[in-house]
Amino acid sequence: MKHIILDTDMGPDCDDAAALALLHIFADQGRCRILGVAHCTSNPYGAGTIDAINRYYGRPEIAVSTYHGKGFLAEEHHMIYNRYITTHLPNRYRDTQPEEAVAMYRRILAEQEDKSVECVAIGPLNNLSALLNSRADEYSDLDGVTLVKQKVIRLTAMAGVYPTVTEMAELVRKDSGKPIAEIEEFNVACDVGAARNIAKNWPTPKIYLGGEAGLLVTGSTLSAFLPEDHPVRIAYQLYTNNKGRFSWDVFTVDFAVIPDNPRYRLSPAGTVRFDEKGRTIWTPDEDGTDHFVELAQPKEKIIGDIDRLLVTMPGKAERKQL
Numbered sequence: 001m002k003h004i005i006l007d008t009d010m011g012p013d014c015d016d017a018a019a020l021a022l023l024h025i026f027a028d029q030g031r032c033r034i035l036g037v038a039h040c041t042s043n044p045y046g047a048g049t050i051d052a053i054n055r056y057y058g059r060p061e062i063a064v065s066t067y068h069g070k071g072f073l074a075e076e077h078h079m080i081y082n083r084y085i086t087t088h089l090p091n092r093y094r095d096t097q098p099e100e101a102v103a104m105y106r107r108i109l110a111e112q113e114d115k116s117v118e119c120v121a122i123g124p125l126n127n128l129s130a131l132l133n134s135r136a137d138e139y140s141d142l143d144g145v146t147l148v149k150q151k152v153i154r155l156t157a158m159a160g161v162y163p164t165v166t167e168m169a170e171l172v173r174k175d176s177g178k179p180i181a182e183i184e185e186f187n188v189a190c191d192v193g194a195a196r197n198i199a200k201n202w203p204t205p206k207i208y209l210g211g212e213a214g215l216l217v218t219g220s221t222l223s224a225f226l227p228e229d230h231p232v233r234i235a236y237q238l239y240t241n242n243k244g245r246f247s248w249d250v251f252t253v254d255f256a257v258i259p260d261n262p263r264y265r266l267s268p269a270g271t272v273r274f275d276e277k278g279r280t281i282w283t284p285d286e287d288g289t290d291h292f293v294e295l296a297q298p299k300e301k302i303i304g305d306i307d308r309l310l311v312t313m314p315g316k317a318e319r320k321q322l
Helices: 015-028 046-056 082-088 101-111 126-133 144-151 167-176 186-190 192-201 231-240 248-257 299-310
Strands: 002-008 032-039 063-066 117-121 152-158 206-209 264-266 270-274 280-284 290-295
Touching (some): 002 101, 015 046, 015 231, 015 248, 032 101, 046 082, 046 231, 063 101, 101 126, 117 248, 144 152, 206 248
Parallel strands (some): 002 032, 117 152
Antiparallel strands (some): 264 290
């Protein structure tokens, strides 16, 4: 069973809500244990939405934390669904905010066995960068890099854009009017310094799912199969009017949790770096410890599989079924 800490920017897009729900569905299947969920923006409704989803899936005890900086991704258009969920569904954070994210990471990691934790990042990488930069504290005598190296086995991050030859890569090129090498992916562009720090200094193998790999729409059937009070149905209803959404974060969680997941394949080994503008630099290297994710099945099959998973109600997941 995998032990997961999820880092999310719950707010700028609704696929974060579906990704967290999918993590709970996999936990119901016995595939993973959710150690904690960190929110990585200043949005005052992100932590409440995370806690509301955790509670809906029967895990109110999960540690939740947030970024304590000011003014980061906290504009009105980042509150399309999370304000409603936080103010209407049960959660601990309607009127207060949880602990700071780095403190949560350091406390949880210090308690775990060596090489037992997988970190999954589906938002900007500011929390994880701050963790690397952290110093010894009451939880551990180790600095951040050493603590991560000792306790974490892998990081899977939705970040960057990669030079595949897939249909999705062509769509990215057409959409942006730029070649892949010139595109600044959202999670990286939000905090380029953090992304560069992670790419250079994170001391474990890293798997990246790029912007091109998530351009399949899932979640369009949520309103037909989930009850009206389901937080993920609410998120998609408010954000997309039930039309579904691209699946960057959902696919990242799906890949991260399922071993040898047939929906995806890994690139050959290499090294990921980001330039000062946030553009992705991919260098093939047989001795590298980075990979990026490509889709390995027909898009209709992947969409169908994910949509069926997402409408699984809490406690109803068939154990270990793809």
